Amino acid sequence: MSRSSEIISAALLALFMSATASNVALSAAAGTPIRIGVLSVNQGPAAAGGADGFRGIAMAVKEVGGAIAGHPIKIIEEGTDQTGPTALAKVRKLVEQDHVQIVIGPGSGDEGIAVSNYADRQPGVTFIAGIAAGEAETYHHPNVFRFAYGDGAQWVAGLGRYAYSTLGVRKVATIGDNYSFGYAQVGGFVSEFCQAGGHVPKELWTPLGATDYSSVVPQIPSDTDAVYIALNGADAINFLTAYYAQGGHAKFIASSITVDESVLSAKGSIQNHLVGVASAAPLADTLEIPAWNSFVKAYKQHYPSGFAYPSVWATGYYTNAMAAFTALAKVNGDLSGHQQAFRAALQSLTYQSPTGPISVDGNRNGVFTNYVTSTQHGPNGTLLNAVVKSVPNVREETFLRGGVATPTHPACP
Template sequence: MTKTRFLRPLPLATAVVFAFAAVPAVAQDTVKMGALATLEGAFTVLGQDGIRGVELALKERNYMAGGKKIELVKGSSNGSPDSAVSAARKLVEQDKVQLLIGPLSGSEGIAVKDYAKTQLQTTFLNGTSGAQEATLSSPAPNFFRFSTDGAQWSAGLGSHSFAKGYKKVVVVAEDYAFPYSQVAGFMMEYCKAGGKVADKHWVPIGTKDYSSVIAKLPADIDAVYVALGGSDAVNFLTQYEQNGGNKPLIGGTITVDQTVLGYKGKRRDSLIGTPASSPIADGNDSAAWKKFVADYKAAFKDGFPSPSLFAHGYYVNTKAALDAMDSVKGDLSANHTALRNVLSTMTLKTPTGDVKLDGNRNAIANMYLTEVAKAADGSLYNKVVKVVPNVNQMLGLSKAEFDKMGIGSRTNPECK
């Protein structure tokens, strides 16, 4: 009797309820977004502000896009390509993120771009990795960069530095892909104007002692072009001051970013007047930038006096993902075909102007020529000298001219 009773067919409505109850609930209305940044190592402070940029873009939308809830999953690297790929692999293959924002550092971007080719079900949007090769060399169809590259960030700086009277300089830069791009962008203009680069000193990320480099700086140079970031920049600036360095500096983009300008020391005020170029400028007086700064300050009491380029870059790429999600109403079917079509063709409204992508899915955007200045409250900021509009990855050159120059490296370009 007992067996017969339990084998008797259930009513249809009850069977349907049991059938659904037996299947694990799948949150079809939730999209997982990964944020990969350097939350350890020499660039930790940079990565923390990058995450603030992601969170700000999500806060503006109440963590919603395309009618779906966005669940944020964070991943950490230390600035090395291997750590970035390891973190990306965890986010994609274990955490199952569908969208990934990052990474932060130059060589990381090249490695993550190559990894993206093996994970076509996921859409990758750059964080702030500035290596030219991330999009110029064998680009991945699912890797998008709305934050431009390091060579683009140098627009206007070379010719401006030469006009200031800096006819001969020495380069001090970290030894990896992003500074190669930065130096190449600077030197393209600087050498064309007639400037000479006497030497280049490439140092490992995380260098603590710069005494040997400082000792080798010749007396007959007009300035030192410094392309260091995070604690590397602070260590160099401090030791340059302690060793009596008195030559003017030309700043690589992240050398005079807010992640460095807030450091304490006598040499800090010596940075006043230092020229640099960047995708952002603290002194930008546009309404869109001022709103971005105000929103950043309101959201992050532990942030910088003004958002760093890392907060900006991660914000811009996250906003692109969210805007595209809205455009396709959250449709991520067929390996995100509709989403990627929108990303490739959209005009993105950002705090620094409109951004469009080129055929390699790399941003065309405004750049800002700046000089360090002191605000009324004593903080340092980058005032705008000039806006260089719509800088593309070819730096205004024809393809033939750009190909002849080539991608930046330890030895390319040269002008001694």
Template structure:
């Protein structure tokens, strides 16, 4: 008797489970436009994620949840700073929420992991992190990237060679994964093509706690360090460089993520004087940017950095693409073509951007120096604007793509000696 009752328990349970699983929203004929957003609310990238969420607030406040006459619904997924989880979460956006476009991905490697999903589900993904090869050798039919990790660094190396000709020998330091290779590789490529020398290259795990051993190994005869930092590294390495008494020994160049506003307030005076380049700085003096900064500060009580601007700018781009197809995002090919060939002239805090025809965009690169303003607040003061930078810099795209992708071993370190 009892056993039977238990069996009777099992069957409804199974159906309850089925109901839960199938509880996805029924597909309306033409409901709202659905935008899927991937971010990180937990783990090492939690702060980047919270900047992104504040940027989303600013965006919605300004543009509302309506574009091209249709309602917009945002679906937010949290990958907890884990790349493997990003795949699962994006898949959920694509299969359960059936979004029309996905944007997101912190970490270059996330981009590589989620890009294949765009083609698999024939849904556009605006890969927000900057995986180089997704817009070069591993192009996808339905994926574009916001920019390419090496892109600002090409321009930066050119600027360094032209404006600081005394810097001839450089040591590069970077995190040991795609982003580090691409940032370092981009800098080294142009720097050495213009006669500079990279005399030592170091890659270190992103979760390195003690940088002492790396710092102890730095060659003494370099003029400058070119540093790329990701996540918590931005907090630790500058401190440890300073305590080793090396802060003033080298000129410090680097990727803008080193002193991005996500971490700038937490950093000490050790980052003052660091020169870096990126596609954004809160210090840009255009009206578009000043407005953005003002609204962002209202929500976040701090300046926006590239993690915030990029999210906002990505959303502006998506709205623009939706307008271009007159809201008909259901025609995925047309929608994606609009996104891929997009040209945004105004409304972007970081300035205009235009498609380069290869799956990413041409945009301004800002050379910034971290310094204190009159009030004692740290900012990334813009030293130079390099306009309309292509991911291929001045190289010919075809020739460029014939070379191997930037990696741990490429470009090789010809001048490292030993």
């Protein structure tokens, strides 16, 4: 009878109870907490890496003693599942409900697109990418910064040339996760490899989180010298299992995340195929610089049950948080006036990160040193990435000459 209206009344009543009318603007008085929201992945194939991202943030907060210029740092964490909708819902909650002034994150390409797009609706908040590395993500978004580590094409700077001239590879097939970070990782390699004179007859794309690659393997031409694999975490393990089960024999070259710590610490026979694999990333386990060594030491001390070495997640989130804290210290924690002083400090900052100096270009995107690596046996039977070449001052515009990478661009069949 009055059923329908009762239902709606019940729902509205529930809402009244949950509604919070606190919408107090935060002043910049000394001692006011600086509220920082952190987005990282805590579900799906990248969850192990995402947890390391939160560790990186905790290390940075600890390093500055939990406060900047007398302002305590208040960190509010939210976990995502590597998709745009979840990242968007979480960032809305952080900004509109928790009233954070700075967002650090997210950690994955498509999430980055959704969050950068949302940043336009929140001009008063500064967004610093976690390690989301889709191309051109900071373009046209004046409140979005990305120190560590620019876009996914920059992460493989040096690898295409290394494959052509040092490994002597001429024909490469590629397989990538079908999303913005995968496009960038393949695009970065292909553009450099093609410029060096190589050919890429086949570019394959598979959905993120695919488990069965057995139908993809036969599509790899048999006369390729090498397969370039731009799959992440569990995806890479699944592909390699299928590839070797079907008698694959080509050399393989890995993108930045294929042989990262989460894969290197994978157990089983897969490990035998992971020795001597070339890849490139903004960091490497055996980096011989003091800042890296002390960062690794601190990481192992705080997180004995973490990865063998801090992953790109821990290092990237740590670096972005420390860049933010350094800039905040320069302006004495002043976030008034639409954060203009803070943003100017970020723009002019060169932060000495664990992996080398890092700054942002005119589009607020990272300029940093990239490392070409090769996997080697470490102590206690573990595997690690050893540096074979470093590429300083990697800039995004190098890779954006022909436009943002897509499944069909760049190409040289």
